[in-house]
Amino acid sequence: MNSQSRNLPTRISLLELAQSGKDHPAWEELLDYYRPFIRRILIHLKVSVSDVDDVCQLTLVRLWKDLVNYEHQPKRARFRSWLSHLIHSTAVDWHRQQRRNREAMDADSPEVSEMLIEESTLEQQIEEEWRDHIIGLALERLKTIFSGNAVDVFVRSVEGDSAAKISADLNMSEESVYVLKHRVKKRLVREAYELRRELEFPDK
Template identity: 35%
Template sequence: MKQTRQTLIARLRDQHDEESWETFAQIYRRYIYVVIRRMNLSHSEAEDLVQEILFKVWNKLPELNYNPHKARFRTWLSTVIKNHVISYIRSSQSHSNKLSKAAEEMNETYSDHEIDEIIRKEWENYISNMAMERIKKSFPGQALKVFEMSLEGKSVAEIAETLNLKENSVYKSKNRVKARLIEEISLLRSDLE
């Protein structure tokens, strides 16, 4: 990512900077959607809420007094997501005597702490998947396959036999990919959180 999170946030304060807004939406849209779906809302509800949340963020960013030393941007965004979804569910309840299945399950199933935990886990998955996609280009050959097989619980001996490699090569490939993945996750965290 060429522009840092802070630079992007600063550019987003100018609501006429469409390129920055598109970059922001591209980075965070899927994450917001997945979090909403994990809260048992339907696909169409999630799609609508993603748009509403992105619009809310767009409106709030110019007044956001962001200080990365006090809090992560992700914390602020997570709060916006959580509050908007809870408001949506409450307004759904007040407009209808019948609760939708999702609203009912959400109220009965998730406490604020559990919602925060869903958001945290989805963020970790989102960052890990994004990091994996970004490092794939760096590893030609079987290195990625070695790493993926190790994640599936295969032993070094099994991997070596399956891929016709020496066990030492399996160790080296696995450790190279793992080190690069950890590095990329760290970079993404510093850039996006």
């Protein structure tokens, strides 16, 4: 993709393309991006690791069915608020079904109630997780763009390693450490911006 097309303000996101129809090819690409994010949220909702893939699949099926009817109104409700409710309700429905299957607890069991209460703070959790998810995706892209130790230098510096330590460990000058860190950071901001354009509804 050339730089001119990257700067078009009217570029259609993958989310918008996927919303245009359940059979749109953008769906598969979109799900590949959202699947690991949804899994992380489900784990925060106390879905067991052994069950998280099944519940994630149920969530993605609901997303596939419901996204077509989602009306984007950024001034009233953000998409991730809607997604937060969808993930939470799917997790709670699954948990209740598990209780019924085992006939051990009713729908008002403490564990289910705890999940229901947690929805009030889930939206903030989703925003934080989404930011981290976008950064993680952007870093993966950078590994295909930069050669050598560039991305490693940046990650280690963010994690708190000094330029002197990185320089000694990787056998490069401290000046090179600073240069690589700056280059990777600049490109990371750009890639994160591009990912948001691809995976979010634009503010209208």
